Amino acid sequence: MANILIFDSGMGGLSVYRELSKRIPAQQYLYLFDNAYFPYGELSEPRLVARVVELFSTFVKQHSVDIAVIACNTASTYVLPALRAQLSIPIVGVVPAIKPAAEYSRQHQTLAKPAHIGLLATPGTISRRYTAELVQSFAPDIQVSMLGTTELVKMAEDKLAGLPVDIKRLKQILAPWSGNRGPDTLVLGCTHFPLLATEINQCLPQVKLIDSGAAIARRVSYLLLQPACTLSQELAPEGKAGLLFCTELTKKALQQARAFKKEGFSELNCFEPNLNKLLKEQ
Numbered sequence: 001m002a003n004i005l006i007f008d009s010g011m012g013g014l015s016v017y018r019e020l021s022k023r024i025p026a027q028q029y030l031y032l033f034d035n036a037y038f039p040y041g042e043l044s045e046p047r048l049v050a051r052v053v054e055l056f057s058t059f060v061k062q063h064s065v066d067i068a069v070i071a072c073n074t075a076s077t078y079v080l081p082a083l084r085a086q087l088s089i090p091i092v093g094v095v096p097a098i099k100p101a102a103e104y105s106r107q108h109q110t111l112a113k114p115a116h117i118g119l120l121a122t123p124g125t126i127s128r129r130y131t132a133e134l135v136q137s138f139a140p141d142i143q144v145s146m147l148g149t150t151e152l153v154k155m156a157e158d159k160l161a162g163l164p165v166d167i168k169r170l171k172q173i174l175a176p177w178s179g180n181r182g183p184d185t186l187v188l189g190c191t192h193f194p195l196l197a198t199e200i201n202q203c204l205p206q207v208k209l210i211d212s213g214a215a216i217a218r219r220v221s222y223l224l225l226q227p228a229c230t231l232s233q234e235l236a237p238e239g240k241a242g243l244l245f246c247t248e249l250t251k252k253a254l255q256q257a258r259a260f261k262k263e264g265f266s267e268l269n270c271f272e273p274n275l276n277k278l279l280k281e282q
């Protein structure tokens with residue numbers, strides 16, 4: 001059994017967890033979300049790297065973690081090198097799936113409609129040099145349109161909290177991509193967005209959606225099978241609850257914990273590098 005840590009600013013990592021738990025069930029999952037600094041997409045790069053490195057390194061030192069997944073494109077596209085320099089456990093990052101999207105779009109292009117992909121991500125991810133390099137490496141020959149939005153991140157969290165999704169507003173946000181001139185393939189470059197896939201599809205029915213979740217699950221399961229990874233062969237008992245941690249105990253976090261509970265996570269713990277307390281959800 002492996003202790004697998006999933007990390008995000010909020011609930012987006014659940015889209016990755018769903019793929020992981022399908023492919024690698026019966027493990028001990030830990031989920032840490034940094035709600036005190038949410039949303040990451042609005043943070044400057046120096047603040048983001050300082051925060052994530054401090055929080056993450058402290059957490060990993062205090063808990064038993066075999067492998068960590070940074071289930072956040074906004075963080076992965078900037079902080080991975082700094083994190084890997086601090087920690088010796090394997091760290092898997094989630095970055096926008098530009099390569100498979102470009103391949104799909106090229107395969108489906110016609111003379112009338114040349115390949116065109118869209119990248120839907122946070123403002124932070126859109127502005128990264130890393131993202132520009134991904135496009136340069138894997139889609140230099142095709143049209144790439146980008147849209148950065150934090151509103152959709154919040155919509156995804158509201159949806160999980162049980163609120164209805166405002167389809168009219170979603171249509172407005174995605175309006176630049178509707179119709180014949182929009183992309184044929186859309187990269188969901190924020191882990192929150194697969195949680196809204198049904199609604200995004202409703203607004204852009206002609207578009208193929210691509211995210212990184214399944215590829216991340218394949219990567220983690222590959223790493224766990226490596227000889228260097230000496231884990232006990234014992235599996236976690238069926239239905240073993242995942243452990244949930246936030247960084248600020250708020251009313252919203254307690255509401256979020258209810259949504260996590262439905263996905264198999266138990267009590268909500270509060271973890272702050274300087275202030276470490278535990279609260280059982282009533």
Ligand code: DGL
Binds near residue numbers: 009041
């Ligand atoms: N879920 C995160 C991502 O994949 C970011 C959301 C945020 O802005 O905090 O980029």
